[in-house]
Amino acid sequence: MTAWRARRADLAAELTARFGPDDGDLLLARIERRWRDVHEALAAVFAPRHDPAALLDRLLCRVLDAYEERSAELRRLDRRREIDPGWFQSPQMLGYVAYVDRFADDLPGVAEHLDHLEDLGVTYLHLMSVLRAREGDSDGGYAITDYRATDPRLGTMDDLEQLAAALRRRGIALCVDVVCNHTADDHEWARRAKAGSATHRAYYRVFEDRALVERYEEALPEVFPELSPGNFTWSDDLDAWVWTTFRDFQWDLDHENPAVFGEMLDVMCFLANRGVDVLRLDAVPFLWKRLGTDSQNQPEAHRLVQAWRGLLNVAAPGVLCKAEAIVPPGQLVQYLGAHDRLRPEADLAYHNQLMVMSWNGVATRRADLMTHALGRMRQPPPGTAWCTYVRIHDDIGWAVDDVDAGAVGADPSTHRAFLAAFFRGDFPGSFARGAPFMTNHAIGDERTSGMTSALAGLAEATERDDAFLVDQALRRVRLLYAIAMGWGGIPLLWMGDEVGLGNDDAYVDDPERAGDSRWLHRPPMDWQAVELARTDPTSIPGRVLDTVRELAVARAGTPQLRSGGATTTFTTGDAAVFGWIHEHAAEGRLLGLANLHDDPRTVPLGVLDRLGPGAVVDVLDPAGDVVGPDGHLVLDRLDVRWLVTTR
Numbered sequence: 039m040t041a042w043r044a045r046r047a048d049l050a051a052e053l054t055a056r057f058g059p060d061d062g063d064l065l066l067a068r069i070e071r072r073w074r075d076v077h078e079a080l081a082a083v084f085a086p087r088h089d090p091a092a093l094l095d096r097l098l099c100r101v102l103d104a105y106e107e108r109s110a111e112l113r114r115l116d117r118r119r120e121i122d123p124g125w126f127q128s129p130q131m132l133g134y135v136a137y138v139d140r141f142a143d144d145l146p147g148v149a150e151h152l153d154h155l156e157d158l159g160v161t162y163l164h165l166m167s168v169l170r171a172r173e174g175d176s177d178g179g180y181a182i183t184d185y186r187a188t189d190p191r192l193g194t195m196d197d198l199e200q201l202a203a204a205l206r207r208r209g210i211a212l213c214v215d216v217v218c219n220h221t222a223d224d225h226e227w228a229r230r231a232k233a234g235s236a237t238h239r240a241y242y243r244v245f246e247d248r249a250l251v252e253r254y255e256e257a258l259p260e261v262f263p264e265l266s267p268g269n270f271t272w273s274d275d276l277d278a279w280v281w282t283t284f285r286d287f288q289w290d291l292d293h294e295n296p297a298v299f300g301e302m303l304d305v306m307c308f309l310a311n312r313g314v315d316v317l318r319l320d321a322v323p324f325l326w327k328r329l330g331t332d333s334q335n336q337p338e339a340h341r342l343v344q345a346w347r348g349l350l351n352v353a354a355p356g357v358l359c360k361a362e363a364i365v366p367p368g369q370l371v372q373y374l375g376a377h378d379r380l381r382p383e384a385d386l387a388y389h390n391q392l393m394v395m396s397w398n399g400v401a402t403r404r405a406d407l408m409t410h411a412l413g414r415m416r417q418p419p420p421g422t423a424w425c426t427y428v429r430i431h432d433d434i435g436w437a438v439d440d441v442d443a444g445a446v447g448a449d450p451s452t453h454r455a456f457l458a459a460f461f462r463g464d465f466p467g468s469f470a471r472g473a474p475f476m477t478n479h480a481i482g483d484e485r486t487s488g489m490t491s492a493l494a495g496l497a498e499a500t501e502r503d504d505a506f507l508v509d510q511a512l513r514r515v516r517l518l519y520a521i522a523m524g525w526g527g528i529p530l531l532w533m534g535d536e537v538g539l540g541n542d543d544a545y546v547d548d549p550e551r552a553g554d555s556r557w558l559h560r561p562p563m564d565w566q567a568v569e570l571a572r573t574d575p576t577s578i579p580g581r582v583l584d585t586v587r588e589l590a591v592a593r594a595g596t597p598q599l600r601s602g603g604a605t606t607t608f609t610t611g612d613a614a615v616f617g618w619i620h621e622h623a624a625e626g627r628l629l630g631l632a633n634l635h636d637d638p639r640t641v642p643l644g645v646l647d648r649l650g651p652g653a654v655v656d657v658l659d660p661a662g663d664v665v666g667p668d669g670h671l672v673l674d675r676l677d678v679r680w681l682v683t684t685r
């Protein structure tokens with residue numbers, strides 16, 4: 039803090055001279071609030087090689103430039119959000135996730151479908167593959183060639199700005215990826231490095247020494263073992279090995295270089311000033327590498343996010359950072375800033391464990407593992423929110439922790455193998471029609487691809503033309519989404535799930551996609567199915583759409599589901615019924631019950647004691663009786679209750 043005191047007076051004068059007394063004071067307050075966190079974070083990453091105070095000064099210049107560039111409209115939005123910093127914690131927040139080119143033809147085309155999103159109650163839209171990626175295979179747009187240009191096939195930066203403005207008018211926040219761990223091998227920095235620029239070579243993790251590469255490899259897992267084995271790629275142009283965690287054309291940036299930090303900060307400010315509300319920081323666990331470790335979740339990776347966010351907040355405090363960290367349950371909440379003390383980090387992070395455990399629950403029809411694993415997780419800091427989800431564009435990795443499996447008497451690797459087999463559809467009694475993703479035989483790991491509906495049994499049911507099984511599958515979809523929507527956080531709807539779209543096998547005919555089964559669950563949007571859903575509520579798409587709408591409406595009207603609370607689990611007295619409580623300090627409790635079984639189940643009434651005094655209502659069935667005639671709490675097969683007390 040001494041550093042701050044010494045700097046404060048000068049900075050105040052500089053800011054007033056440059057921005058006038060009002061804005062100058064506003065900026066001073068913003069900087070003051072974040073100074074310590076950013077300074078500490080920069081020091082932890084860059085000292086002693088670089089002086090953190092000098093670095094912070096230089097970075098502040100960049101964010102002040104970004105502030106200057108920020109439009110009056112966006113500054114007003116910042117002001118509103120500074121007054122209501124919990125704006126994204128409202129239970130009315132509902133996310134939708136889509137590839138631009140699969141959802142519509144292009145960016146202007148997205149604007150034509152906003153009625154559909156508004157009708158679903160969507161208030162947050164994550165659009166993928168917006169920015170210019172390399173030609174040919176680009177890992178679904180995650181190999182960026184130019185962070186300041188859109189994919190030319192989809193439109194221009196102006197189109198993106200217009201779309202952001204159109205979304206804003208409808209109260210929908212726009213989320214775009216910042217792929218900060220790596221660039222495409224044809225990004226300008228990479229091209230300059232190949233042409234001999236030492237400055238740009240130092241942007242990447244480049245190794246002349248094969249022995250060192252091998253030492254790193256000893257402890258490194260592989261993300262895409264089938265498509266891109268190993269973590270390094272030889273480059274003739276560099277005459278060296280370059281670190282490539284993902285595909286060989288995705289070059290990992292060297293975040294030990296503060297120039298890289300500054301470049302990415304500029305990219306974030308640039309996108310924020312185009313009207314992007316949420317920056318999805320891609321693959322953040324991989325940002326920092328450390329010899330002898332798996333080079334994931336290193337303390338410095340967290341520090342980088344903390345510093346970016348603190349600095350971005352000075353220019354654009356209304357913009358959120360979302361961490362894409364698909365990591366083990368014990369490592370997750372740290373991305374929201376829960377460390378030895380709160381160190382503000384991302385505002386949003388994926389609740390990967392909830393997703394994995396929900397699928398585990400429907401496969402096993404048992405609540406024990408999810409009760410235990412989710413019950414053991416630390417709570418997110420009050421100012422943050424999870425993104426809860428059932429499916430997104432990536433595979434499902436079976437992140438069942440060894441300790442959690444052991445606690446319920448399961449052998450961890452056997453159980454993970456069971457889940458992979460079950461969702462591949464190769465286990466007796468399985469209803470799922472998924473596909474393996476990146477099987478790694480050496481370590482016995484298999485991940486899973488597939489759309490929600492296919493994994494939940496709808497494909498099997500329609501193949502067998504069995505109305506009862508269709509009903510079961512639709513109930514399972516509802517159950518999964520009811521857990522995601524009833525947990526607290528921003529629930530994300532994966533494009534197509536709202537009408538129960540199935541797997542898309544066509545990807546195997548495209549040589550660029552054939553080796554990556556994630557394309558199985560990235561089908562083009564089926565607008566005819568949407569039309570059918572709207573005109574015929576008894577059709578399958580119609581039934582799914584009704585379910586999604588029902589949950590969204592119920593959720594929006596349930597203040598207890600405001601994010602920023604704590605979610606705990608409990609044993610319900612029935613092994614097949616999963617129980618959880620979301621408690622928000624100001625809004626009270628919601629008690630969730632999910633019957634994972636194919637038969638009705640009965641839960642002892644005592645569970646209601648957890649809600650405290652008051653008349654109990656099921657917000658998913660407000661007119662129904664919570665307590666059955668025999669004095670028990672009965673849940674129909676695969677049914678869910680969201681219980682609250684009336685006040």
Ligand code: GLC
Pocket residue numbers: 177178180181217284320321362431432
């Ligand atoms: C993220 C993306 C994924 C991509 C990877 C590498 O995990 O969600 O689709 O393959 O990062 O950029």
Ligand code: GLC
Pocket residue numbers: 261321363364365432433435
């Ligand atoms: C992300 C995740 C990993 C996932 C991969 C590709 O980096 O960490 O679990 O498999 O992207 O989908």
